[in-house]
Amino acid sequence: MKTLRVLFVALFCMAFIADISCRKSAKDENVVHAVITGYDPRMCACCGGLMINFDGQTDPGFSTDYYLIKNDPASLGITANTIFPVHANVTWTLETPAGCGSKGFVRIGSIVIHK
Numbered sequence: 001m002k003t004l005r006v007l008f009v010a011l012f013c014m015a016f017i018a019d020i021s022c023r024k025s026a027k028d029e030n031v032v033h034a035v036i037t038g039y040d041p042r043m044c045a046c047c048g049g050l051m052i053n054f055d056g057q058t059d060p061g062f063s064t065d066y067y068l069i070k071n072d073p074a075s076l077g078i079t080a081n082t083i084f085p086v087h088a089n090v091t092w093t094l095e096t097p098a099g100c101g102s103k104g105f106v107r108i109g110s111i112v113i114h115k
Helices: 002-022 024-028
Strands: 031-039 050-053 067-069 087-097 102-113
Touching: 050 102
Parallel strands: 067 102
Antiparallel strands: 031 050, 031 087, 050 067, 087 102
């Protein structure tokens, strides 16, 4: 009986460890690499703000696909002294679909800036 109990505990522990080691955390699945390329200098009703892309493009121009960020730059750690491009890992959601030349407006949920 004692051997059966030890065997049961051992099998339970192995199954638990296998389950934990094969599972990805939800937090890791939603984090993506992003490049904040700078401010959108255009003067139009839906322009302005920070430009961001998720393709690794560092060009601050309008030759690449980009989104505009709805967050306040200070809440993201962006200051007047920030040098662009800024590489970061972010979580984000699409707030408004494409328009005014961008792919849309996004809201950054979390950000970790690469130093």
